[in-house]
Structure formats: C-alpha cells, structure tokens
Amino acid sequence: MSWETVIGLEVHCQINTDTKAFCGCSTEFGAEPNSQTCPVCLGMPGQLPVLNTVAADKSILTGLAIDAHINLESKFDRKNYFYPDLPKGYQITQFTVPIVEGGHIDITSKDGVKKRLGVTRIHMEEDAGKSMHEGLDAVSHIDLNRSGIPLMEIVSEPDMRSADEAIAYLKQLHQVIRFLGVSGADMEKGQFRCDANVSVRRPGEPFGTRTEMKNMNSFRFIKQAIEFEVNRQIELIEDGGEVVQQSRLWDSVKNESRPMRSKEEAHDYRYFPEPDLPPLRVTQEHVDAIRAGMPELPGQLRQRFETDYGLSPYDADVLSQTRETSEWYESLVAAHPADPKRCANWMANELLGRLKEAGKDLASSPVSAQRLAGLLDRVGDNTISGKSAKDILDEMMVSNDDADSIIEAKGLKQVSDTGAIDAIIHEVMQANPNQVAGYRGGKDKLMGFFVGQVMKASRGKANPGMVNQRLAELLKG
Amino acid sequence: MPFSSLSDIQNRLNSGQTTAVEVAQLYLDRILAFNDKLNAFVHLDAADVLAQAEASDAYRAKHGARALEGLPIAVKDIFCTQDGPTRCCSNILEDFHAPYDAHVISQLKEAGAILVGKTNMDEFAMGSSNETSAFGPCCNPWDTDRIPGGSSGGSAAAVAAALTPAALGTDTGGSIRQPAALTGITGLKPTYGRVSRRGIIAFASSLDQAGPMTRNVKDTAMITAAIVGHDAADATSVADAPIIDWLAACEAQDMKGLKIGKPKEYFIDGMDAEVRQTVEDALKKCQDLGAEIIDISLPHTEYAVAAYYVIAPSEASANLSRYDSVRFGHRCDNPEDLLDMYTRSRDEGFGSEVKRRILTGAFTLSSGYYDAYYLKAQKVRTLIQQDFIQAFEQVDVIATPTSPISAFKLGEKTDDPLTMYLSDIYTIAVNLAGLPGLSQPCGFAQNLPVGLQWIGPAWREETIISAASAYEFATDWSTQHPAEFNANGGES
Structure with missing residues (x-):
C-alpha cells in the first residue's frame, strides 16, 4: 500500500525596509556587529516600539499578489521566551489577527500539471539577533544588528504532496516576492528561510503526526531534508514505530536530520496582546492604492x-x-x-x-x-x-x-551582391569539375559541399541564403 | 518658604525675591536634614542640582522664564534620566545608567524645571506601601512609623515633608493617588495616552501613566501642562487628544450645577469608619458649594482588583523579561551555563513581591490558563469601562475615597499580600478604564491624612481639576503639613 506525503511550509522572509520594524536603526547587511542598534532594539528599560508602516504596506502588497484577504485591523502579540539574542525576552509578532489571511500560489509541475496551493496567512514579526558560539575563546558573542528587522512569516496550508511540489511552491513564492520588491529574498543572507512541516499517511486517512524541519535556506537542502524525513517516517511506521511530534534540524554535511527538542520540552510561548502597540488599522482606500501600484x-x-x-x-x-x-x-x-x-x-x-x-x-x-x-x-x-x-x-x-x-x-559586412557571389561560385565550380558532374548526375547531397566551399572562399561574408539560391541556379548548368 | 506651593515659589522667582539657586539650596538643605528620617530620596547629586539652578537663573536673565523655570521637581526612580542612576529601586538594575531621558524628563527640562534626585518607590512600582524597595522602606512624614503608601511613596513623602515642592510619580493601580492620599498631598493620574510612557520603566504597559504629586491642585495643573502631549515614539500616546487649558481649570471656586456621582460600591462596610466619615463630610461640603450629589452604581467594581491582579502581572511578566543580565543589570558570579545565569541573576536581582508578580503573570498567560484568567480579566476590564461610560451619562464627575484606610504601620501588611492588594481597591478601576483620577487631601482619620478621589471622563481632566480646585478653595486641608518637618533644613 502506498504512502501519501503531506507538507506545509512556513517561510520567514525579510521585508526590505531601510529601517527596522519598530525603531529607526538601519537594516543594512554586513555591518560591524552591534553597530546598527539603539535603545529600542537593544530592549533597554522604558523603550517602546513604533511600527514601521513600510513593513505593513509591503506585507499588504504581498497579500494582494497572492489573492489574499487583507485584515483592515490586525493585532500585535508578544511571544515570550528567553534567549540571549532576544533582547526583550519576547518577540513582537502577530498571533491572533495577522495582517493577511488566505491566498494561494499556483504551480505547474514538470509534466505541465497545474495545481493551486493554499496560503493560510502572512503575519509580520521582528527578527532576533545572532548568537555566535564558536571560535571565540569559549565565550558566546551576540550581534543585535538583526534584532528588530521586519519579517513576514508566510504560512501555507498542508497542500503539498511531494518535495517537488514544495520546491515549486517555494520557487514561485520566492519569484513573486522578488518581483514585488518586498524582499531581497537572498537565501544566502538568510532573507528567505523555510520551515517544513512533514507527515505521511495512507491516502484517505487523517493527517499523520508531523515533524518540523527548521530554518533551511537552500532549495536543494529543503528538498533533501523533506525526502529524508518522508523516508524516515515511512520506515519508522512500517517498522511498527510511531512518529513523534518534534522539531528537527537538517545537517547538510551529513545529509541527515536530527531532533532539536521534543514536544515534552516544547516552549509555552505565553502569547498575549502587545500592550505597547495599538491594533494596526488601514483603510480600504489605502489597500486599493497599494493594489494600484502593484507591478x-x-x-x-x-x-x-x-x-x-x-x-x-x-x-x-x-x-x-x-x-x-x-x-x-x-x-x-x-x-x-x-x-x-x-x-x-x-x-x-x-x-x-x-x-x-x-x-x-x-x-x-x-x-x-x-x-x-x-x-x-x-x-x-x-x-x-x-x-x-x-x-x-x-x-x-x-x-x-x-x-x-x-x-x-x-570588414564583416555580408556580401549580398549577386555578381560577386556568382563570381565566387564560378571559381568553385571550375576548381571542382568532378563534383559538378556528380551533382548534375543526381548527387543532390553535394549541395552542402558547394555551400561550404563558397562560404569558405568568401571568408564567411557571403549571404548564406543567396549562396544557396545562386548555387541551385548555376549548378543546373 | 519650605511648605510653599510651586506657584508661590514661581511668583517669588518672577518678582526677583529669590533665585533658583536659593530655592534649590533651601530644598537641598532640607533633604540633607530630613532624608535620614524618611528615606524619600535614593539618589541625589547636590552639585548637579545647583548647576541646573545656576543655569536656570542665567536662562531667566537672558531669555525670560519658561513655564517651570527654576522650580525644583523630584522624580520617582522609575524615570530614566541620562544623569545619575535609574534603578527602579531594584537590585537587578544596581549599576544601571540610562543613556537617555524619559520623554517627560525632557519636557520638564525644556520647561526650565530643576530635577532634584530620584525618589524611593516600591521595586518596579509593585507595592502599595513602598516597603518592597531595594533601598528600604520610606516613611510617612505624618507618622514615621507608618508607610507613605506606594508605589510612589518617596515622591509623596518628599512633597509632604517639603523636601521638594513637587514630584513626579507613576500610577498603574493607584501609585500616585494612594500615596498622595496617605501623605495629605495632591496627585493626578492623567487619562491613559495623555502622557508619553517612553523612558519610564514599564510595569504594566496598558495601565502605566505618569503624573504630578504636589501641594495643591494648581501645582498639579502646572506640571501636567508641561508633561502632556503626543510623542510619536510612544504608539499609545494619543495624537489628537483634546487640548485642555490646565490653569484655567484651576480657577473654579464653587460647584454650582456640578453633578457628582457617589458610587455605592465605594462606600462599604469593610472600610475604615473614620475615613468614610471624612469623605462623606467632604461630599457635604461639595453640596454646600452647589454640587448635586447623585447616588450611582458601578456594578463591576468588586471584580476590579481580581482583574487587575491578572492583567498587571501578565504584562509585567513579559516587561521584566529584559532583565536577563545579558546586556545590563545585575549578573550573578560565575554562572555555570546560560540557565544558571538567568535563574541566579534574576533570583538575586528581584525582590519577593516582584517574583510573586512575575510568577503570577507567567501562570495566567500560560497555555491552558490563558482563557480562564487573562481573557476573562480583559472581559471584566471592558465591563468596568462600560460601568464608567454609563455613569458619566448621568454625572459630570465621580467622587470616592482614594483609600479605604489611612496609612498603616510599617511591616503591618508585608506578610499578607492580599490585604495589601486591597488597599488599592478604590484606585484600580480607574486604571483599568484608562480614566483620569485625582486625589486631594480632605481631612484626617486617626490624625492621618485622608484623600478624596475625583474620577473624570476620559480626556476630561478639566472636570476633576475644577471640582478639586473649588473644594480646595473652600477648605484648608492642602495647606496643612506635618509639624515635625516645620524647621528649616539649615537650622535643624
């Protein structure tokens, strides 16, 4: 009996704004560590976020491009967890009411079959900083330049049925995003990162238990990781085991994935409405204006x-x-x-x-x-x-x-003068009487020989069309 | 002079009878003389204060006086200031110096005020008695065995004992009004969104609001006028708030035609009988001044404390996550690993009341309990807001006691957080509804000050300022002060 693969994708895409999501710091890539920070994105006491509305407009544009519904009122929430590269101890995100809901991406498979894949939602959130643990005298270092950079998280429906469909979806989404100019979507710079939720089931049965492959930034790795995970789950089940819901990391060197943490240790993020930010309200006129500017x-x-x-x-x-x-x-x-x-x-x-x-x-x-x-x-x-x-x-x-x-x-000007071409043809015919006789005796294939000789004699400058035409005429005799 | 109002001092400065330096020196002397008794100030840089005063005198000579030119104002340790430490009276911020001024601090500076030190408070503003401060409790100038109220206890005590003519506090559940009441001074919590919160260390973001604590209503209006206004860097600061002529609102001398709501839920058996009588007497006085007292009901009042102690700790649990010892603040010695660094640093840095609130908040937000606690509390909050909206269809202002009891003894309630929480029973609903609330002195119970609380409709602070001004005009409670602090600082 066959297995059906079910894949849902979450894409974190950096929105290309000049300044961060909630403060005025530059978003330029590759600056000296911690040089693009301020009291707000450092999480200093008493500092407050103010939304960069460019990030919201670009999220709206993305939503419109995938035929999604734009929520004229969306909300921000806090996602709580401790990590040294998360200065406030919470991430500002949109949990309950995202700015974009619904929508779809259309793909065409290699054999030309078209398929429509659902997008559940797009919400805005802020990125965390970067921790560096290696090669630094056994001390961990933190770069907060990335802290507060605006992201869109684009969440798909579990509509993909193969790694190829997943990749087709991602490539199509990537292309749309690049076209819209809402993100550089440079995967090497981490501007377009993907989490894949993967499960398998017998066709017609309910969804199986899923695992989440985290933070992949290359189409090739994503494909490998999904295929590896599908095989791992099928083998596990066929051997009488059970898939455990967990997050897994893809090791592109060993070509295998390993678990990050299991559900038992899963975070309780204690989401609640962000009291520092009022709900984001946009008018239908504003949305229409964004639509009018869509490339x-x-x-x-x-x-x-x-x-x-x-x-x-x-x-x-x-x-x-x-x-x-x-x-x-x-x-x-x-x-x-x-x-x-x-x-x-x-x-x-x-x-x-x-x-x-x-x-x-x-x-x-x-x-x-x-x-x-x-x-x-x-x-x-x-x-x-x-x-x-x-x-x-x-x-x-x-x-x-x-x-x-x-x-x-x-001197590459083509020779299209009949007289000049005829003169060359006569020279070639005189030099090759046997071939002329052969052609006239029915060896049509010799035409190619004559064309080659004439072109050679003209050092490639004779107009090939005219050469063919004149040769046919003159060889008849 | 020491017990003069801010506006009296302003008059003397304007007429050239004194200088900012003389005024600053007078209060510095008093702080030196009396702070040991009160522990109202946790930081003071006398040289800096005098330098500000000199600069102010020079400014006045050259350009004339700004709105608060040369007037000393102390600020609670919750306001970030570029000069001196900002510690929120917590060990977790033991060495913290903010690289920025809170927006209201910038506004005070621009108005020419002299910033005088940092005042004591409950740690992270979590408390009603100033006893949770990492710098030790602050005492009530009317009886130094008693608490001054909290969390802005240091600001209240400093004004009540005239160690400063005015101070700034913050009010999340009554932290300006309750200590103002318990020390016999005037304090205003403006409408939520009226004053920028930027640079004020957050306790509960949806409730926090800064405001003045002064000797009388006019002084409160003067400072309020300087600190209100839209701040684009605080998304909850309202851009199109109705503008009020703050000083004109202080000119009221009677209450003719004023409809005062008296909510039955605020006059209950559990409260101190003497406090109740004092407030009832004050309302009679209002009647004499021409007001109509109308019995009203705010039916969801009894749920306010419960809702508050879900919402405020929930927000606080997240707001205080940034004190993780990674970038600033206290870090434990020799952490073994990341988890050890977090747990030990926070365990050492936070006091027990702060820990209690963080734990409460983390619990009420946790998966499986969120709906039963946080969400339900938000629904209660909406009902409480509606109670007030309905009440203000009937009346212009609401008058209540500020606190159900007068100042209690130091240590009396520290082991009983629930009883402590109930001391904010009359102030909390105002924060939940985002309304303006003002407390002014209206007499004594057990020889301790009693506060009268005025609650107004959102953005209508002028209604409560006018009512309080008229009451103040007809009474002399705001001119009374604790005799123990009569002597001039220099002579004691």
Whole structure:
C-alpha cells in the first residue's frame, strides 16, 4: 500500500525596509556587529516600539499578489521566551489577527500539471539577533544588528504532496516576492528561510503526526531534508514505530536530520496582546492604492510575452524569471521593435549565456540593451550573417564599440551582391569539375559541399541564403 | 518658604525675591536634614542640582522664564534620566545608567524645571506601601512609623515633608493617588495616552501613566501642562487628544450645577469608619458649594482588583523579561551555563513581591490558563469601562475615597499580600478604564491624612481639576503639613 506525503511550509522572509520594524536603526547587511542598534532594539528599560508602516504596506502588497484577504485591523502579540539574542525576552509578532489571511500560489509541475496551493496567512514579526558560539575563546558573542528587522512569516496550508511540489511552491513564492520588491529574498543572507512541516499517511486517512524541519535556506537542502524525513517516517511506521511530534534540524554535511527538542520540552510561548502597540488599522482606500501600484507578476508577464511577442513558452518563462530580466527584455524590444522573437533568442540564448560565463548579470552587463539592439538591426537587414553576429557579440562583451564600428573595422559586412557571389561560385565550380558532374548526375547531397566551399572562399561574408539560391541556379548548368 | 506651593515659589522667582539657586539650596538643605528620617530620596547629586539652578537663573536673565523655570521637581526612580542612576529601586538594575531621558524628563527640562534626585518607590512600582524597595522602606512624614503608601511613596513623602515642592510619580493601580492620599498631598493620574510612557520603566504597559504629586491642585495643573502631549515614539500616546487649558481649570471656586456621582460600591462596610466619615463630610461640603450629589452604581467594581491582579502581572511578566543580565543589570558570579545565569541573576536581582508578580503573570498567560484568567480579566476590564461610560451619562464627575484606610504601620501588611492588594481597591478601576483620577487631601482619620478621589471622563481632566480646585478653595486641608518637618533644613 502506498504512502501519501503531506507538507506545509512556513517561510520567514525579510521585508526590505531601510529601517527596522519598530525603531529607526538601519537594516543594512554586513555591518560591524552591534553597530546598527539603539535603545529600542537593544530592549533597554522604558523603550517602546513604533511600527514601521513600510513593513505593513509591503506585507499588504504581498497579500494582494497572492489573492489574499487583507485584515483592515490586525493585532500585535508578544511571544515570550528567553534567549540571549532576544533582547526583550519576547518577540513582537502577530498571533491572533495577522495582517493577511488566505491566498494561494499556483504551480505547474514538470509534466505541465497545474495545481493551486493554499496560503493560510502572512503575519509580520521582528527578527532576533545572532548568537555566535564558536571560535571565540569559549565565550558566546551576540550581534543585535538583526534584532528588530521586519519579517513576514508566510504560512501555507498542508497542500503539498511531494518535495517537488514544495520546491515549486517555494520557487514561485520566492519569484513573486522578488518581483514585488518586498524582499531581497537572498537565501544566502538568510532573507528567505523555510520551515517544513512533514507527515505521511495512507491516502484517505487523517493527517499523520508531523515533524518540523527548521530554518533551511537552500532549495536543494529543503528538498533533501523533506525526502529524508518522508523516508524516515515511512520506515519508522512500517517498522511498527510511531512518529513523534518534534522539531528537527537538517545537517547538510551529513545529509541527515536530527531532533532539536521534543514536544515534552516544547516552549509555552505565553502569547498575549502587545500592550505597547495599538491594533494596526488601514483603510480600504489605502489597500486599493497599494493594489494600484502593484507591478506585473511573473505569470501575467509570461502570458503577455507569449501573446504580444509570440514567444515560445520556454522563452517567455526564461525572460520573466526576474523583474530585472523582463525589464531588460522589454527595453531591448523597444530598441529593436522589428522582431521581438529575435530579441528573445539573442537575449536568452546568446547574451545570458555569455554573462553567466563571465560571472556577470544583467545589471553588470557590458552590453546594454541599446547596443545589443544595434547588432540585431544589422542581422535584420542582412548586413551580417548570424555567425558573424555571434563573433561581434563576443567582441562587444570585451569592448565598448558598437556593432557597426566592429563590422566596419573587421570588414564583416555580408556580401549580398549577386555578381560577386556568382563570381565566387564560378571559381568553385571550375576548381571542382568532378563534383559538378556528380551533382548534375543526381548527387543532390553535394549541395552542402558547394555551400561550404563558397562560404569558405568568401571568408564567411557571403549571404548564406543567396549562396544557396545562386548555387541551385548555376549548378543546373 | 519650605511648605510653599510651586506657584508661590514661581511668583517669588518672577518678582526677583529669590533665585533658583536659593530655592534649590533651601530644598537641598532640607533633604540633607530630613532624608535620614524618611528615606524619600535614593539618589541625589547636590552639585548637579545647583548647576541646573545656576543655569536656570542665567536662562531667566537672558531669555525670560519658561513655564517651570527654576522650580525644583523630584522624580520617582522609575524615570530614566541620562544623569545619575535609574534603578527602579531594584537590585537587578544596581549599576544601571540610562543613556537617555524619559520623554517627560525632557519636557520638564525644556520647561526650565530643576530635577532634584530620584525618589524611593516600591521595586518596579509593585507595592502599595513602598516597603518592597531595594533601598528600604520610606516613611510617612505624618507618622514615621507608618508607610507613605506606594508605589510612589518617596515622591509623596518628599512633597509632604517639603523636601521638594513637587514630584513626579507613576500610577498603574493607584501609585500616585494612594500615596498622595496617605501623605495629605495632591496627585493626578492623567487619562491613559495623555502622557508619553517612553523612558519610564514599564510595569504594566496598558495601565502605566505618569503624573504630578504636589501641594495643591494648581501645582498639579502646572506640571501636567508641561508633561502632556503626543510623542510619536510612544504608539499609545494619543495624537489628537483634546487640548485642555490646565490653569484655567484651576480657577473654579464653587460647584454650582456640578453633578457628582457617589458610587455605592465605594462606600462599604469593610472600610475604615473614620475615613468614610471624612469623605462623606467632604461630599457635604461639595453640596454646600452647589454640587448635586447623585447616588450611582458601578456594578463591576468588586471584580476590579481580581482583574487587575491578572492583567498587571501578565504584562509585567513579559516587561521584566529584559532583565536577563545579558546586556545590563545585575549578573550573578560565575554562572555555570546560560540557565544558571538567568535563574541566579534574576533570583538575586528581584525582590519577593516582584517574583510573586512575575510568577503570577507567567501562570495566567500560560497555555491552558490563558482563557480562564487573562481573557476573562480583559472581559471584566471592558465591563468596568462600560460601568464608567454609563455613569458619566448621568454625572459630570465621580467622587470616592482614594483609600479605604489611612496609612498603616510599617511591616503591618508585608506578610499578607492580599490585604495589601486591597488597599488599592478604590484606585484600580480607574486604571483599568484608562480614566483620569485625582486625589486631594480632605481631612484626617486617626490624625492621618485622608484623600478624596475625583474620577473624570476620559480626556476630561478639566472636570476633576475644577471640582478639586473649588473644594480646595473652600477648605484648608492642602495647606496643612506635618509639624515635625516645620524647621528649616539649615537650622535643624
């Protein structure tokens, strides 16, 4: 009998505000430890939190992007626990009434099946500081720069049925968040962290006991951790054991998870309403204004790229991966409006590959959309061959010259003059009488030989289309 | 001079009869002479006080006087000040120096006031007798064997004995009004949200409010005018609070047409008969002044103390979590590990009443008990708020005793926390409802001061200030003072 996997995900996503959630400290990453702190985020006596409303607006925007309900009144609560990197001894979060409820993320599996996955809620909370225990003379150090940085916790319904679906959900969510510009969502910087709740059951039965895999910040580890946990639970049950509700940590070196604490030791967080913060009230007009400023989302872009520009689903997907990519593509189309598909091919297949090899991205690309359009113009008007154009692009990657000056300097202008091409063809035919006889005797395959010879003789500059056409004519005799 | 009101001193300063330095010196001398008897001050930097006074005289000479120019004001040890220690009378903050001023401290400085030391209080404001202070109890100037009330006991005793003409206190369940009553002075707890809480060490955030403790109503109004106002850095400070002409409210000399509510739940058999009679007499006086006394009912009053002792400790249990010895405050010697550091530091740093409240609060918030305690207490709080709203449809102000008893003896109730908690029975509901409350002296019982409490509708402090002013105008209770402290400091 088969097993069904049930997965629910909690994503902690740093909201990209200039200042922290409840004080004026900078949120910039990588500063000297404890340099971005103040009496509020240090939990000094008598200090009070004041909400950074930018964090609330970005949470609302995220909610709107996933078709969620925005609570016009939401509340803050205190989550109590002691830890040295939690200065107040409680975390300000939204427990009873979060700012966003409901919503969904749509995914498409590798075999093209679409599925809608529910989002339970998005609530705002503050991050804790960072404890460092190792390599510091057996003394623990605490950096409170991160203390009070605003987070969104995005909680899904237990709708995922495989690690692949979980990853598809996370990637889609990650992409939406990046598009909205509400978070850098840089996983290496811990700006997008995931907890996975995993259980298994026989199909049709109630949910099994779940375990929680904590604090993972790489899609690969998340997939490995979920798969490991599913197998562990199935083996455990099949061996007659029982899954114990617990939090587990994924060890990416040993490729295994281990329990953090079991339910018996679980914290009682003693949640209660945060008396220092009144309920957060927003008007419907404010929510509507945020909605009006919503950028186009990846799904909408993909659709538009296919319809308006005739792109293949693959190209449309590649070019809508990030807001930056899609904007770059559209500025290329604006500069070379004649052929959006040519723009897509050259950007997706040629430019992005070269940038990757050079360790660069679109933001640091040596070739601007304008310069690439200049090259595509010359491909479009047959001044150069596609082959030459690729060489020219290589050249453009390392020089500041535009396509026209490289064509000029290197004499790469394509020969499309019938007389000149005919003269080369005659030379080639005279030099290869046996092949001419063979072709005329029915060996059609020799056409390729002649094309190659003519192109070689023209040092690649002959227009290949015309070469084919003229050869067919002249070889007939 | 020593028992002069703040406004008298202000007049003499304005007319050039005296200087801020002379005034400061007079009260410094008195503190030196009498503080040993009272233990009202737990910190004093005389040189700093004189320097402030000199600066104030210089300011006056150059720019003229600000609202509180040159007037000495002592503050409870709960207000963070950049100068000197701020310890909330707790060992857990033994070496704490705040790197900031509380918002109200900045406001007092900007108004030209001279800040005179830190006054004694119950540890973290948890107490009704000032006996839980880590610096030892404070005594009542009317009988030094007795408590001054709490938690702002030091501020109350200092004003009552004229070691300072005025002081700031805080009031979470009566901590301004009850000690004011027990020491024969005037104290106001403004409407919740009227005064910024920033920089005031939190006890119970939804209840705490700072206010003045003075010799008379006008002085209370003068200081209140300086410390109210919206503070963007306190999200519970109200931005569009109705503005009051505080000094104009003090001009009332009668009570014609005033409807005073007399809640039956506040005049009960359990209270001291002499205190009751004194307050009844005061209400008769109000009638003579033209007021109409209307019997009213605040039916949920009897649940106020219970609700308070769930809500306040719940909030306190979280508010006091930051005293974990990690970043500041007392840390135990040689902790074995993190848990040992937490438990031993907090065990050594907190006194037993604070521990009792933290434990109570952690319990009432814990999973499985939250609904039965915290949530139910919040519902009671709503009912109590509604009681008052309904009452104020009938009456303009409510008058009650401030405390059911006069000052009790030191040590008398320390082993009986429940009886101690009941001494706030008449003040607590006002905090739960977020209303303004004022206590003023209205006579004596057992030769000890008795307080009359005025309760007003939210944001309508002028109603109770006017009523209290009229009562004060017609009586002389606010000019009485304990004879033991008559001598000038310099001569004793």
